[in-house]
Amino acid sequence: MHDKTLTELAAGLAAGEFSSRELTQSLLARIERLDGSLNSFITVTGEQALAAADAADAARARGEAGPLTGLPLALKDIFCTRGVKTSCGSRMLDTFTAPYDASVVERLAAAGAVSLGKTNMDEFAMGSSNENSFYGPVKNPWDLAAVPGGSSGGSAAAVAAGLVPAAMGTDTGGSIRQPAAFCGITGLKPTYGRVSRYGMIAYASSLDQAGPMARSAADCAQLLGAIAGHDLRDSTSVARGVPDYSEGLDAPLSGLKIGLPREYFGDGLSPEVEGAVREAIRVYESLGATVREVSLPHTHYAIPAYYVIAPAEASSNLSRFDGVRFGHRCEAPADLIDLYKRSRAEGFGEEVKRRILIGTHTLSEGFFDAYYKQAQKVRRLIRQDFLDAFEEVDVLMGPASPTPAFDLGANKDPVSMYLQDIYTIAVNLAGIPGISVPAGFAGGRPVGLQILGTHFAEAQLLNVAHQFQQATDWHLRRPALAEETA
Amino acid sequence: MQWETVIGLEVHVQLATRSKIFSGASTAFGAEPNTQACAVDLGLPGVLPVLNEAAVAMAVQFGLGIHAEIPEVSVFDRKNYFYPDLPKGYQTSQMYQPIVGPGEVEITLEDGSTKRIRVHHAHLEEDAGKSLHEDFHGMTGIDLNRAGTPLLEIVSEPDMRSAKEAAAYLKAIHSIVTYLGISDGNMAEGSMRCDVNVSVRPAGQEAFGTRAEIKNVNSFRFVERAIAFEVERQIELIEDGGEVVQETRLYDPEADETRSMRTKEEANDYRYFPCPDLLPVVLDQAYVDHLRDNLPELPAEKRARFEGELGLSAYDAGVLSASRAMAEYFEAVKEVCGDAKLAANWVQGELSGALNREGLAIDDSPVSAAQLGELVARVKDETINGKAAKQVFQALWHHEGDSADAIIEAKGLKQVTDTGAIEAMIDQVIADSPAQVAQYRDAEPDKRGKMIGYFVGQVMKASRGTANPQQVNALLKEKLDALC
The missing domain is CATH 1.10.10.410 (Arc Repressor Mutant, subunit A)
Incomplete structure (x- = not known):
C-alpha cells in the first residue's frame, strides 16, 4: 500500500479493498519501523489519526465520502494543529501546543483527510537542507548520507520513503520545490494568495505559501483543490474561484510554448542535472511543445533581494517569541531584558539568529532605504521579468536546483547554502506558481524539473506536469530503503 | 525676555467599534483580565490580522469632520519594539501613508474669538495591552484585553500658543469625535489620551525651540497643568543658561510636575516597514462620498444654527452645542415643547443644576428629554405655573411619576385660572x-x-x-x- 498514489489509494478505499483504518495502521507501522533512520517526523499523532480514519470509514459507510476521505497525509510542523505540538522545528516552540487549527489543516480535515503527524523542517522554515532543525537533520531516503533539501525536508522524505502518500509543505524561497526535487517527488508552490496562510507560522509573510507534496501531479491537483481558496482570516488570500484542478490534467500539450530562461542554465549548474532537464524538455517536444530560449535579466539580483526582504519580515515576525506568553522561557530571569535575551538566545538556532540580525539591521534607521526599499524595487523588476516572459511563452522550464541532493554537512558556509535556491527564489519574489517534478537521476540522486507559470496558472502547470508523468516513469521510482532490503 | 510657547498635540482616540481593529474580540471596557483577547490579540504563532471596516469608516468620518484630505490609498506599517504588553513585538500603525491627510479644527477661546489649528494627519493603529505592577510580588501581570483596540492618532501642527489653546483644541477634538459617535471620549477610561509637544522661543523668533514630549496626559485639566509646568521649567532652564534637551517626559499629576523618561539618544529605532499581512487600504470616491453625505451636524454648524435659526444667545448656543448629548437632549426638549428659548432655559437651569449637584452626565439624567419637553410645554401653555413646574421636575427626577401630565394630575398642580x-x-x-x-x-x-x-x-x-x-x-x- 505504501507505494501507491493518493489516486490509487482513493480507488482502493472506494472499492472496499481496505479501510482507512487499515491503511492508517499500516502506514503508522511503517513510520515506526523506518523513521528512526530518516527522522522525517517530529510528532506522530497515531491516536488522532486512527480516530480520524474511523470517522472517515464511517462517513464512507454512510455514502458521504469525498475524494480525500480516509486518505492519510502528513503536515509540515509549521501548520498549527489544535491540541498537537507545533514546533516549527525550533526549541523555541518545543513546548508549544497550538490551541487552534491552521486553515490548511481545517480544510484538509473537512475533506476527510487523515493526518498521521507533523514533519521535520528547518527551524522556522529557514534552510535548504533540513540541517537547521532543533530535532536533528532529516535523511534523504535515496541516500542516507544526503540531505533531503529544505525547509520542507521532512515532508519530502516522508513521501519519498512511502511513509505517507502526500504531505503539506510551505515554500518561501523554494522550500517545497527543492526538497521535492532532492527526494524525487512532485511538489507545487501555488501563486501567492492562492492558499490561506492563517495558522501557518510566518517566516516571511509576503513570500510564504503552502502547497502539496506528493507522488504525482494528479495527486497535487487533488490536494490543491482541497486547500485553495479565499479565507476571510487571511487578507492576502485572493478572492478568486477555485477551478477543478483535476479536470484539465489530460489536455494534450501540442502547441505548448516552453521558455528556457538563459539564466537558469549558466555557471554552477551541474552537467548531470542539466542533462536530465534537457532530456525532459525533449520529452515535451515529442509531446508537441515548442521550445525557445528566453531571458529573465534580473535573475542574479534575486538572492540578494530575497536576503533583504525575507530576513526583514522574519525579524519582525519572530519578535513575538519573547518568552512572555508562550514558547521557551529561560530559567530564573533577573529582569525583563534578561528574560528577552536569554529566552531568545536559548530558543533560536544559529540560522534563525543570523536572519533576525540581518533583518534588524536592514530595517534600521539609515539602512532602510538602501536595503529594504531597494530590494522592493528589485522585486518589482524580477516580477516584470516573468510577466514579460509569459507574454512570449506559456510556461518556463529549468532545473529546480543546480545540483542533486548534497551530502549532509557539505554546505557549511551560509552563502553557499543560500545559492542552492538560485532557481527557486525569484519565483517567490514574483508571487507566481511553480512545480518540481522528478526528471531523472544524477549520481543516484533524483533531479527535479521545475515548471513555472504565470499567476494563478496552477491548472496549467499541473496539466503540463501530469502529461510528463504520463510519458515518463521517473515519478514512479522508489528508493530501496536499507531496512526493507535487509 | 518675552517668551512664546509653541504646542503641538498628538491625541489618541479610542474608536467605538464593537470589535478590535484586527480581530473579532470585543472592545468592551472593564472585563476580567485576558477574557477579551483572542488568538490574534495574543499574537499566537500563525495568526493574521484582518482590518475592521468600521474602524476605517470612523477614521474617514473624522477626516471629513475636520475637512481633511482623504488619500485614496493608506498603508499599515509595523512599529517594532519589545514590551511585555505588546504581544507581537510590533504595533501595527500607519507611518508613511496615513488614512487622514491634512485638515483643520476650529477652537473657541475664552474671549469668544476663534482660531484654526491645523491637523498634520490622523492615522489608525492598534492599542497595546496593559502591564499591571500591583499584586504580583516582584512580577508584572499582563492584561491583553485592550490589545488591538482601534486608536485614531490625531497629530496637530505646532499651532497652539498657550495651555488654554491646547485645552480648547483637545475639547474641540473631544466634541468632534463624540458628535460623530466614533468614540465615547471617556478620558477616565483612557478613550482619549494625549501626548503634548512643548517648546518655547523668544517672542518674535521664527525658529522653534527644542521640544519636550510629555506622554500620556489624560484629562483636560492635566493638559493645562502639564504645559504650564513644562513651559516654566523650560524658560527657567534657558534663563539660567541651560539648554532644553529633546526628550520624552512624563506628567505626574500628584506632584504636578513633568519628569524625564528618556532622551533622544535612548529612543527606540522602531524599524518601521509596511505590514506584509495587510493589503493597502484603497478608498473609492463613492465610499467617501457616502460617508460625507451621512455625516451628522458637527458642533460648529450646530452652534451657528442654534444662534441663527433658533435665536439663542451666543452663550446659550455655545453651551448647548458643546456636546452631542447636550445638543440632542436640548433639541428633543425643544421638539416636544415647541419653544427653543424656554427649552434652553430649562436645560441649562433646572436640569443642569440638578445634574451638577448629583455629578451626573446628561446621558444619565433621571428625567428624559421627552419628559422635560412635556413639562416645558405645560409651562408654555400655562397649564402650570413656574413654581408648580419645579415641583413637577422634582417629582420626575425622583421617579414619582412617568410624565409631567400624570404628576400634574396626581398632585393637583394644574394652574387655577378660574x-x-x-x-x-x-x-x-x-x-x-x-x-x-x-x-x-x-x-x-x-x-x-x-x-x-x-x-x-x-x-x-x-x-x-x-x-x-x-x-x-x-x-x-x-x-x-x-x-x-
Whole structure:
C-alpha cells in the first residue's frame, strides 16, 4: 500500500479493498519501523489519526465520502494543529501546543483527510537542507548520507520513503520545490494568495505559501483543490474561484510554448542535472511543445533581494517569541531584558539568529532605504521579468536546483547554502506558481524539473506536469530503503 | 525676555467599534483580565490580522469632520519594539501613508474669538495591552484585553500658543469625535489620551525651540497643568543658561510636575516597514462620498444654527452645542415643547443644576428629554405655573411619576385660572387675616406694594401653588384696595 498514489489509494478505499483504518495502521507501522533512520517526523499523532480514519470509514459507510476521505497525509510542523505540538522545528516552540487549527489543516480535515503527524523542517522554515532543525537533520531516503533539501525536508522524505502518500509543505524561497526535487517527488508552490496562510507560522509573510507534496501531479491537483481558496482570516488570500484542478490534467500539450530562461542554465549548474532537464524538455517536444530560449535579466539580483526582504519580515515576525506568553522561557530571569535575551538566545538556532540580525539591521534607521526599499524595487523588476516572459511563452522550464541532493554537512558556509535556491527564489519574489517534478537521476540522486507559470496558472502547470508523468516513469521510482532490503 | 510657547498635540482616540481593529474580540471596557483577547490579540504563532471596516469608516468620518484630505490609498506599517504588553513585538500603525491627510479644527477661546489649528494627519493603529505592577510580588501581570483596540492618532501642527489653546483644541477634538459617535471620549477610561509637544522661543523668533514630549496626559485639566509646568521649567532652564534637551517626559499629576523618561539618544529605532499581512487600504470616491453625505451636524454648524435659526444667545448656543448629548437632549426638549428659548432655559437651569449637584452626565439624567419637553410645554401653555413646574421636575427626577401630565394630575398642580375660584380663595384669606388687612389699610399707598406679598403667599398656599400668580396679584390688589 505504501507505494501507491493518493489516486490509487482513493480507488482502493472506494472499492472496499481496505479501510482507512487499515491503511492508517499500516502506514503508522511503517513510520515506526523506518523513521528512526530518516527522522522525517517530529510528532506522530497515531491516536488522532486512527480516530480520524474511523470517522472517515464511517462517513464512507454512510455514502458521504469525498475524494480525500480516509486518505492519510502528513503536515509540515509549521501548520498549527489544535491540541498537537507545533514546533516549527525550533526549541523555541518545543513546548508549544497550538490551541487552534491552521486553515490548511481545517480544510484538509473537512475533506476527510487523515493526518498521521507533523514533519521535520528547518527551524522556522529557514534552510535548504533540513540541517537547521532543533530535532536533528532529516535523511534523504535515496541516500542516507544526503540531505533531503529544505525547509520542507521532512515532508519530502516522508513521501519519498512511502511513509505517507502526500504531505503539506510551505515554500518561501523554494522550500517545497527543492526538497521535492532532492527526494524525487512532485511538489507545487501555488501563486501567492492562492492558499490561506492563517495558522501557518510566518517566516516571511509576503513570500510564504503552502502547497502539496506528493507522488504525482494528479495527486497535487487533488490536494490543491482541497486547500485553495479565499479565507476571510487571511487578507492576502485572493478572492478568486477555485477551478477543478483535476479536470484539465489530460489536455494534450501540442502547441505548448516552453521558455528556457538563459539564466537558469549558466555557471554552477551541474552537467548531470542539466542533462536530465534537457532530456525532459525533449520529452515535451515529442509531446508537441515548442521550445525557445528566453531571458529573465534580473535573475542574479534575486538572492540578494530575497536576503533583504525575507530576513526583514522574519525579524519582525519572530519578535513575538519573547518568552512572555508562550514558547521557551529561560530559567530564573533577573529582569525583563534578561528574560528577552536569554529566552531568545536559548530558543533560536544559529540560522534563525543570523536572519533576525540581518533583518534588524536592514530595517534600521539609515539602512532602510538602501536595503529594504531597494530590494522592493528589485522585486518589482524580477516580477516584470516573468510577466514579460509569459507574454512570449506559456510556461518556463529549468532545473529546480543546480545540483542533486548534497551530502549532509557539505554546505557549511551560509552563502553557499543560500545559492542552492538560485532557481527557486525569484519565483517567490514574483508571487507566481511553480512545480518540481522528478526528471531523472544524477549520481543516484533524483533531479527535479521545475515548471513555472504565470499567476494563478496552477491548472496549467499541473496539466503540463501530469502529461510528463504520463510519458515518463521517473515519478514512479522508489528508493530501496536499507531496512526493507535487509 | 518675552517668551512664546509653541504646542503641538498628538491625541489618541479610542474608536467605538464593537470589535478590535484586527480581530473579532470585543472592545468592551472593564472585563476580567485576558477574557477579551483572542488568538490574534495574543499574537499566537500563525495568526493574521484582518482590518475592521468600521474602524476605517470612523477614521474617514473624522477626516471629513475636520475637512481633511482623504488619500485614496493608506498603508499599515509595523512599529517594532519589545514590551511585555505588546504581544507581537510590533504595533501595527500607519507611518508613511496615513488614512487622514491634512485638515483643520476650529477652537473657541475664552474671549469668544476663534482660531484654526491645523491637523498634520490622523492615522489608525492598534492599542497595546496593559502591564499591571500591583499584586504580583516582584512580577508584572499582563492584561491583553485592550490589545488591538482601534486608536485614531490625531497629530496637530505646532499651532497652539498657550495651555488654554491646547485645552480648547483637545475639547474641540473631544466634541468632534463624540458628535460623530466614533468614540465615547471617556478620558477616565483612557478613550482619549494625549501626548503634548512643548517648546518655547523668544517672542518674535521664527525658529522653534527644542521640544519636550510629555506622554500620556489624560484629562483636560492635566493638559493645562502639564504645559504650564513644562513651559516654566523650560524658560527657567534657558534663563539660567541651560539648554532644553529633546526628550520624552512624563506628567505626574500628584506632584504636578513633568519628569524625564528618556532622551533622544535612548529612543527606540522602531524599524518601521509596511505590514506584509495587510493589503493597502484603497478608498473609492463613492465610499467617501457616502460617508460625507451621512455625516451628522458637527458642533460648529450646530452652534451657528442654534444662534441663527433658533435665536439663542451666543452663550446659550455655545453651551448647548458643546456636546452631542447636550445638543440632542436640548433639541428633543425643544421638539416636544415647541419653544427653543424656554427649552434652553430649562436645560441649562433646572436640569443642569440638578445634574451638577448629583455629578451626573446628561446621558444619565433621571428625567428624559421627552419628559422635560412635556413639562416645558405645560409651562408654555400655562397649564402650570413656574413654581408648580419645579415641583413637577422634582417629582420626575425622583421617579414619582412617568410624565409631567400624570404628576400634574396626581398632585393637583394644574394652574387655577378660574377667576371665581381665585376670588373665593382671596375672600377667604382676607377674612382670615384681619390684622394684616388692617396694617395694609393703614400703610402709606407706596408701601402697600410690598405688603401684598403676604396675601399672595397665603392664596398660593391655599391653592397649593396652583393659582395663576399674575391673576392672584391683580385680583388681590383690586380687592384690598377696595377695602381701603
